[in-house]
Amino acid sequence: MPVLDLRDVEICFPGLDRPALAVPGLALAEGEHAVLTGPSGAGKTTFLNLLSGLERTARGRVAWDGVDLGALSESGRDRWRAAHVGLVMQDFHLFPGLSALENVLLPQRLRRFRLPVALESEAARLLGRVGILRTEQDVATLSRGQMQRVAVARALLARPGIIVADEPTASLDEASGAAVAELLTGLAREAGATLIVASHDPLFTRPASRGFARLLRLEAGSLAED
Amino acid sequence: MLRFIAADLRRHLAGVLAILAIVALATALGVAVTLQERTLRLGSARAADAFDLVIGAPGAETQLVLSSVFLQAAPLPLMRGSVLAGLLADPRVAWAAPIGFGDEVEGLPIVGTSPALIAGLGGVTEGSVFARLDEAVIGAAVPFRIGDRFRPMHGHASEGGEVHAGVSCEVVGRLKPTGTPWDRAVLVPIEAVWRLHAHAATEHAQKDGPQAAHDPAGHDEARPDEVAHGAGDPAFHVPLDPAALADPGAPGLPAILVKPRSVADAYRLRQSYRGETTLAVFPAEVLTRLYGVLGDARLVLGAVAYGAQALVGAAILIAILVHVLQRRRQIGALRAFGAPRLAVLAIVWGEVFLVLGLGLLAGIGLGYVAAQVLSSHVAGATGVPMPVGFVREDVLPLAGLLLAGALIALVPAVLAYRQSPAAALR
Ligand SMILES: Nc1ncnc2c1ncn2[C@@H]1O[C@H](COP(=O)(O)OP(=O)(O)O)[C@@H](O)[C@H]1O
Ligand SMILES: [Mg+2]
Numbered sequence: 258m259p260v261l262d263l264r265d266v267e268i269c270f271p272g273l274d275r276p277a278l279a280v281p282g283l284a285l286a287e288g289e290h291a292v293l294t295g296p297s298g299a300g301k302t303t304f305l306n307l308l309s310g311l312e313r314t315a316r317g318r319v320a321w322d323g324v325d326l327g328a329l330s331e332s333g334r335d336r337w338r339a340a341h342v343g344l345v346m347q348d349f350h351l352f353p354g355l356s357a358l359e360n361v362l363l364p365q366r367l368r369r370f371r372l373p374v375a376l377e378s379e380a381a382r383l384l385g386r387v388g389i390l391r392t393e394q395d396v397a398t399l400s401r402g403q404m405q406r407v408a409v410a411r412a413l414l415a416r417p418g419i420i421v422a423d424e425p426t427a428s429l430d431e432a433s434g435a436a437v438a439e440l441l442t443g444l445a446r447e448a449g450a451t452l453i454v455a456s457h458d459p460l461f462t463r464p465a466s467r468g469f470a471r472l473l474r475l476e477a478g479s480l481a482e483d
Numbered sequence: 484m485l486r487f488i489a490a491d492l493r494r495h496l497a498g499v500l501a502i503l504a505i506v507a508l509a510t511a512l513g514v515a516v517t518l519q520e521r522t523l524r525l526g527s528a529r530a531a532d533a534f535d536l537v538i539g540a541p542g543a544e545t546q547l548v549l550s551s552v553f554l555q556a557a558p559l560p561l562m563r564g565s566v567l568a569g570l571l572a573d574p575r576v577a578w579a580a581p582i583g584f585g586d587e588v589e590g591l592p593i594v595g596t597s598p599a600l601i602a603g604l605g606g607v608t609e610g611s612v613f614a615r616l617d618e619a620v621i622g623a624a625v626p627f628r629i630g631d632r633f634r635p636m637h638g639h640a641s642e643g644g645e646v647h648a649g650v651s652c653e654v655v656g657r658l659k660p661t662g663t664p665w666d667r668a669v670l671v672p673i674e675a676v677w678r679l680h681a682h683a684a685t686e687h688a689q690k691d692g693p694q695a696a697h698d699p700a701g702h703d704e705a706r707p708d709e710v711a712h713g714a715g716d717p718a719f720h721v722p723l724d725p726a727a728l729a730d731p732g733a734p735g736l737p738a739i740l741v742k743p744r745s746v747a748d749a750y751r752l753r754q755s756y757r758g759e760t761t762l763a764v765f766p767a768e769v770l771t772r773l774y775g776v777l778g779d780a781r782l783v784l785g786a787v788a789y790g791a792q793a794l795v796g797a798a799i800l801i802a803i804l805v806h807v808l809q810r811r812r813q814i815g816a817l818r819a820f821g822a823p824r825l826a827v828l829a830i831v832w833g834e835v836f837l838v839l840g841l842g843l844l845a846g847i848g849l850g851y852v853a854a855q856v857l858s859s860h861v862a863g864a865t866g867v868p869m870p871v872g873f874v875r876e877d878v879l880p881l882a883g884l885l886l887a888g889a890l891i892a893l894v895p896a897v898l899a900y901r902q903s904p905a906a907a908l909r
Contacts, residue, residue, distance in 0.1 A: 306905045332823070335821075355490050
């Protein structure tokens with residue numbers, strides 16, 4: 258049974274004469290990795306937002322493990338996303354003034370009255386795993402590569418079954434990008450999580466580095482698979 | 484959450500401090516106006532408490548009250564001496580005492596009166612009431628000691644007054660604190676004032692004309708050739724003569740303080756002494772009318788203060804909105820990464836309310852301090868103690884102000900709450 262079941266999805270934005278996204282169907286299995294590529298403006302971000310419940314569709318159905326995201330309320334989708342999705346964005350969305358550790362913990366800290374000690378040690382472990390050793394350092398003083406690695410640690414803290422990354426290497430130099438790409442795929446594999454990365458970085462799209470990941474191609478809102 | 488708010492505030496410290504200062508100043512303005520108005524009202528009402536009925540010559544009521552209650556020097560017209568005699572014999576009068584002004588010593592007003600007034604103001608705490616013409620009782624706040632001697636200065640030193648030749652008074656008692664300008668006054672027997680001025684007037688008669696002979700409040704010109712004598716004048720070293728007050732032929736008086744036996748007597752006395760030759764006023768009534776004017780001024784000031792507050796409120800709301808709009812991405816991101824919607828609301832609300840609330844509290848404190856400073860200036864200038872203080876009724880408007888702050892903070896908070904995380908992430 259596919260973990261993702263997506264059917265007849267269509268998203269239109271006002272001012273666009275064609276749908277920004279029109280996907281008749283897509284299924285992903287548990288733990289499967291997929292790379293979503295396509296030119297800028299093709300609808301990759303829109304698609305990922307749909308998968309993570311940030312965007313909802315008037316038409317069609319997006320269901321993860323049988324949970325229909327379209328049937329959830331806005332707060333319901335927030336809750337579902339917090340429990341199941343780890344997000345990594347092109348620009349890291351870290352909070353300056355807070356340390357690396359605090360940034361990793363922040364979304365979970367806002368979810369509960371008291372933070373379990375186990376989460377704190379898990380955050381420290383993840384930061385070590387992504388190579389951030391000074392966990393008390395203010396993120397504003399980190400390099401861009403380090404910032405994205407903190408963001409990766411944050412995405413993994415709640416042990417999500419789904420990891421969604423939108424152009425995670427696009428604003429990084431090649432070496433940092435490679436490190437982040439490796440961490441993302443490696444950590445997703447370790448956790449057995451389903452990974453979807455939108456990118457046109459060869460780091461993800463080249464057959465050699467892609468491994469077993471499926472390559473999905475978006476072109477003007479329509480999906481095709483290699 | 485608090486760490487997050489603190490980190491954000493720290494990053495925008497300059498702007499936060501500016502907003503805090505503006506909120507504080509606007510609040511302080513309103514608080515100070517309210518407190519100051521109340522202080523003036525309470526302070527002057529308290530000062531007028533002991534003064535039931537004041538009788539003077541027809542003229543300005545307000546000036547009569549200001550001169551007799553607040554000892555604000557001003558030339559008052561005089562009543563005939565028989566008025567006091569009549570009052571002393573009146574069965575509706577518990578006691579009546581003359582008030583004569585004009586002289587001063589070291590900047591303190593010298594008031595000529597009778598022992599009845601000293602008893603009426605609460606008596607002496609130290610020493611005794613004057614019993615001879617060259618004795619004096621000092622107000623509670625006068626920096627003299629019992630046994631000190633001084634020479635009255637005719638007129639006001641600032642206007643080039645002169646020392647009365649040969650007269651030297653001894654301080655024999657200290658008045659109980661009254662919380663009025665009388666605490667800064669030096670009280671001497673009215674007969675002494677009469678004699679002094681009769682004495683001075685004969686010396687100056689040729690120059691000043693006959694009118695000055697009966698004008699204790701008149702100001703003589705300085706005479707450089709007049710030299711103060713070293714010893715006291717034996718003419719003043721005599722006991723008081725109570726009969727002198729009751730003498731219908733006594734010299735004229737600018738004011739008489741009257742203690743009626745009852746409220747009804749007070750109204751009857753006022754009625755019978757409002758006429759061609761005398762004017763009777765309740766100081767409390769005159770003050771109430773003055774407060775009316777003061778109240779109007781307060782309304783205007785209050786309107787200015789509230790207008791300023793409204794403008795400040797609007798400006799701050801805009802500043803905060805701009806800030807929140809800039810933080811849309813941050814805040815939206817929080818939700819995308821798993822923060823609940825309510826946490827976003829709470830963060831923005833908490834952050835804005837923290838700044839507004841701190842500003843309001845600081846403003847309340849600042850307004851209090853400003854009113855204190857202003858009042859101590861007023862108190863210093865008038866001698867009327869000015870008690871600055873909050874009363875229970877202040878709690879409601881101040882709580883209302885905080886509530887308004889809480890509601891204002893809700894505006895950007897709701898905006899952030901309704902912000903779509905997908906749009907915020909773009
Ligand atoms: N909120 C929106 N309103 C209007 N148009 C939008 C909106 N979001 C995205 N679009 C449009 O939809 C198309 C797909 O955008 P996006 O998913 O961001 O593409 P990609 O991520 O592949 O670059 C673009 O043409 C973009 O301009
Ligand atoms: Mg995109």
